[in-house]
Amino acid sequence: MESKESFRDSINTVDEEGKRRWLFPKKPQGRFYQYRKYVSYALLAFLFASPFVKIDGNQFLLFNVLERKFNIFGFPFWPQDFYLFVISMIIGVLFITLFTVAFGRIFCGWICPQTIFMEMVFRRIEYAIDGDRGKQIRLDKMPWNAEKIGKRLLKWFLFFIISFLIANIFLAYLIGSDKLLLYVKEGPAQHISTFIGLLIFTGVFYFIFAWFREQVCIIACPYGRLQGVLLDNKSIVVAYDHKRGEGESGRKKIRKNEDRSALGHGDCIDCFQCVHVCPTGIDIRNGTQLECVNCTACMDACDSIMESVNYPKGLIRYASEENIQKKKPFEFTARMKGYAAVLFILTGILIGMLFLRSDVEAVVLRLPGQLYELKENNMVSNVYTYKLINKTTKEYANVTFKLLSHNGSIQAVNTSEIVVAPQDLAEGTLFIELPSAALDGHKNRVEIGIYSGDQLIEKATTNFLGPRSFN
Numbered sequence: 001m002e003s004k005e006s007f008r009d010s011i012n013t014v015d016e017e018g019k020r021r022w023l024f025p026k027k028p029q030g031r032f033y034q035y036r037k038y039v040s041y042a043l044l045a046f047l048f049a050s051p052f053v054k055i056d057g058n059q060f061l062l063f064n065v066l067e068r069k070f071n072i073f074g075f076p077f078w079p080q081d082f083y084l085f086v087i088s089m090i091i092g093v094l095f096i097t098l099f100t101v102a103f104g105r106i107f108c109g110w111i112c113p114q115t116i117f118m119e120m121v122f123r124r125i126e127y128a129i130d131g132d133r134g135k136q137i138r139l140d141k142m143p144w145n146a147e148k149i150g151k152r153l154l155k156w157f158l159f160f161i162i163s164f165l166i167a168n169i170f171l172a173y174l175i176g177s178d179k180l181l182l183y184v185k186e187g188p189a190q191h192i193s194t195f196i197g198l199l200i201f202t203g204v205f206y207f208i209f210a211w212f213r214e215q216v217c218i219i220a221c222p223y224g225r226l227q228g229v230l231l232d233n234k235s236i237v238v239a240y241d242h243k244r245g246e247g248e249s250g251r252k253k254i255r256k257n258e259d260r261s262a263l264g265h266g267d268c269i270d271c272f273q274c275v276h277v278c279p280t281g282i283d284i285r286n287g288t289q290l291e292c293v294n295c296t297a298c299m300d301a302c303d304s305i306m307e308s309v310n311y312p313k314g315l316i317r318y319a320s321e322e323n324i325q326k327k328k329p330f331e332f333t334a335r336m337k338g339y340a341a342v343l344f345i346l347t348g349i350l351i352g353m354l355f356l357r358s359d360v361e362a363v364v365l366r367l368p369g370q371l372y373e374l375k376e377n378n379m380v381s382n383v384y385t386y387k388l389i390n391k392t393t394k395e396y397a398n399v400t401f402k403l404l405s406h407n408g409s410i411q412a413v414n415t416s417e418i419v420v421a422p423q424d425l426a427e428g429t430l431f432i433e434l435p436s437a438a439l440d441g442h443k444n445r446v447e448i449g450i451y452s453g454d455q456l457i458e459k460a461t462t463n464f465l466g467p468r469s470f471n
């Protein structure tokens with residue numbers, strides 16, 4: 001006997017023989033689809049513009065893994081700032097977790113780049129060339145005649161061009177838009193390895209959007225897999241109101257002049273519009289499923305059916321299981337409060353650290369293997385290496401070192417002026433000499449001021465070693 005949960009045993013994109021079952025979702029229409037279109041325009045504009053927007057000369061978003069340069073919202077992050085990067089990532093994960101616990105997979109339907117590109121770019125091109133569901137099914141079954149070949153070639157060509165464009169934008173995030181524009185100007189022959197990489201990325205995007213499609217969400221996406229542990233019966237998801245839809249005697253097709261409420265029928269008229277419109281091929285009436293990306297297409301489809309039969313809208317709507325079962329409104333649960341509190345604390349820490357972060361970072365360390373040297377006039381000398389990291393886009397010229405904590409001398413071993421170029425580092429060796437009378441034991445903490453001209457740009461502390469005793 002087939003169990004009620006047997007729909008969970010297989011996925012709709014694979015048939016009984018294990019072969020790919022191609023989906024032909026109906027073109028969504030309705031107010032949520034319209035809102036999602038607006039959101040997608042804004043996100044696409046953001047994605048395509050971000051690598052070309054600069055703040056203080058820094059690319060707005062940059063993830064140059066190879067050169068270890070990262071810019072987030074125009075803030076340059078160096079490998080030395082990695083702890084900030086880690087905190088940002090933890091905040092990101094926590095935010096998504098909290099959001100998922102409260103509002104389910106809304107991120108997937110409204111913000112995820114996979115859904116945005118698939119549903120709002122590639123699928124819309126497909127609708128424009130192949131037509132809606134019915135026409136697409138007919139075209140698929142058609143022999144390879146002139147019409148089918150023409151439509152397929154046009155569609156694949158446009159898919160390739162868009163994949164190539166996405167790969168270029170992806171590259172701008174990785175190597176920087178200035179470099180990308182320079183490479184474009186100089187031509188692919190001058191940068192053959194980068195161009196091959198670009199074509200590989202193009203191929204990957206083409207494969208995903210032309211063939212792999214909804215399988216990314218169903219099979220590959222780790223976030224989708226997490227739903228089982230993140231969602232509970234209080235999470236808001238795209239849900240079918242089974243109480244209202246099934247009534248007492250279940251869902252039934254609508255018949256003229258029948259009194260459905262007297263017959264105990266639910267409001268679902270079993271029209272299958274919510275199934276036909278679903279881009280992952282599921283029937284939301286079976287309950288919350290891993291495949292559901294919360295795209296709202298079934299909500300729009302069902303609302304238009306409810307309108308046409310004069311029933312209230314919202315048979316499929318944003319709701320929690322508890323809301324449907326007990327008519328309870330949304331509740332900010334203890335679990336959500338816990339996540340929100342941790343998120344709030346971490347965000348506060350990150351903001352504090354961002355403000356405390358200096359533009360120039362100085363590291364002064366004693367030269368390994370060296371102790372100290374006793375000099376004339378009871379002077380003690382230590383040798384150090386220094387590293388100055390300029391995280392800004394301005395140059396620091398005429399850099400000098402001054403001892404702030406002791407009376408003594410500090411001298412960099414440089415024949416020329418020290419200059420720290422924008423987003424660069426300067427390194428070298430320096431000597432500190434202190435009178436033995438100024439020392440308090442074997443190990444002393446000294447504070448060094450780093451100046452550019454008269455401007456103090458950073459302070460650093462380091463250890464200064466002297467003899468254990470002067471007797």
Ligand code: SF4
Pocket residue numbers: 240245267268269270271272273274275285301302305315316
């Ligand atoms: S669209 Fe609405 S009425 Fe039609 S089958 Fe789906 S839930 Fe039932």
Ligand code: SF4
Pocket residue numbers: 238274277278279280281282283284291292293294295296297298299
């Ligand atoms: S069930 Fe509805 S919300 Fe979920 S993926 Fe299908 S159409 Fe989108």
